[in-house]
Amino acid sequence: MASLTPPVSIRHGVRCVTANGVNVEEVLLAVGQEIGYENISSASRMNKAVVVFLKEENHVNHLISSGIVGSGDFVTVLPLVAPTIKVTVSNVPPFIQSNEIERELLRLCYGLCPHMTVENRDRLRVRDLLTAYYDLDYHHNPRGSSYWRNRVMKVASKYTGRGLTFSVANKKDFLSELEDDFGLGTSDGGELPFVTIRTKLGHKYTMREEFTRDGLSLERFLDDYFAGRLKRYVKSEPVPERNSGAVKVVVAESFDDIVNDPDKDVLIQFYSPSCPHCKKLEPVYRELADTLYYDPHIVVSKMNAADNDVPLGYDVRGYPTIYFAPAGKKDEPIRYEGGRELKDFLKFLKREASHGLVSGGSKDEL
Structure with missing residues (x-):
């Protein structure tokens, strides 16, 4: 005492x-x-x-x-x-x-159900993270803010120890991110929480069923997530109906089929339609693709990184960013740091390609 x-x-x-x-x-x-x-x-x-x-x-x-x-x-x-x-x-x-x-x-403190903010989101996202976005405002809406957080916590308690962290956030603070990363409109979800999962590897999932007050819809979402039944959300332009040009057009939905083809060496340029440097590079890049058009082992491609999710392993912070994904080593892409003339690309590819380069039907002698 x-x-x-x-x-x-x-x-x-x-x-x-x-x-x-x-x-x-x-x-x-x-x-x-x-x-x-x-x-x-x-x-x-x-x-x-x-x-x-x-x-x-x-x-x-x-x-x-x-x-x-x-x-x-x-x-x-x-x-x-x-x-x-x-x-x-x-x-x-x-x-x-x-x-x-x-x-x-x-x-x-991160193991319960913290309030994710713009300031602490990077610290929280080092783990697999579920976030419920809604009108969270303890100053103007304390009862509603606590109500939904308690509902998330009640469900979260049934999934402890399974490697998933839970959080809540003010939807208004993340509107642009939700639109860019999850394709959500400002009206999606209405007054009910909108739930997403973002893993530490960058995989994204959204709960499309309406959040029910009994928490059962959230439980179903989590059961599907842990059972591997959910389809990952990927921001992607439509897959082109025709893709017969020398430079193959890649979108997020076709990235695995084209760039991660285990039998092909693939040069992939990440660009933005508004980037002047990308526009300057375009004729050289097209000439490179034309030069190697008949090479059966190599693909020259490009992806609009402004409108498609960039896969893990590719660090794209500016445009254009170019990587080489070698055959049989797709988990070890090589960043291209050389010059931007045709001879520079050919020299790089001759060094890195898994087969000798074929130009116009014959082995390139560069």
């Missing part, structure tokens, strides 16, 4: 309790994700409950209204109606200050 005086008024305190009891760490993580760790003053264990003191009274009303979720269980949050003088300590300091919370629990 220890006698401690709370550092703030009793009006700043809340009591968190479930039928099975909760621990300090789980409560602090849940409270911190709901209102921000910086708004927690201190916390303590009291019998089977956890008492948390907050820096502002308005956060007390928020937590009482919304409740929190700890380890998948809903935690009731009650006002602290009487001062806490005696505190039962169980292998932890009776009070954990906010700076210690951030230091000790940072490694755990």
Whole structure:
């Protein structure tokens, strides 16, 4: 037992309790994700409950209204109606200050259901990540924000330990990304959450079924994901009906068929229609394709990277970016860093090609 005086008024305190009891760490993580760790003053264990003191009274009303979720269980949050003088300590300091919370629990905070923002998205996306996008705004819509997050958490608790992290995000903060990466319009999903999965390898999936309040649609989506039944979302232009030109046109949907053909050496140029450097290169690139048109082992191709997803293994940060995907080694594409004259490309290909180059029906002697 220890006698401690709370550092703030009793009006700043809340009591968190479930039928099975909760621990300090789980409560602090849940409270911190709901209102921000910086708004927690201190916390303590009291019998089977956890008492948390907050820096502002308005956060007390928020937590009482919304409740929190700890380890998948809903935690009731009650006002602290009487001062806490005696505190039962169980292998932890009776009070954990906010700076210690951030230091000790940072490694755990991403494992529940964090609020993904533009600032922290890169840190979250180092793992396979499910995100529910909706009108998440704890200042103007605290009840709705907590309601949907709790629904996601309830379902997420059934899939723990399977390598998927869960998060929620404000749809308005990611509208352009959702449109560019998932092909979503501004009206898709309406007021209901829109759910996506983005793996650390860059694979993307969308839940097309409407998010139901009982969570069953999300469970079906996750069951299909873990069973490998979902089709990956790929942003792609239509596959050309005719593709008989010397320079083969590649889109995301045809990338595997053309560039990843295991029997072909493939030169692939990633370009943007608006890029002046790409336009300057076009006649040279077409001449290269014409020169090698009769070579049965090599393909000269191009893909509009502005309107198609670029596959993993290809680092495209500017245009044009050119790679060589050798036959039998498609997981080891070689970035082309040479000059942009015909002789430069031919010299590179003669060095890297799996077969001698064929030009106009005869072996190239370069």
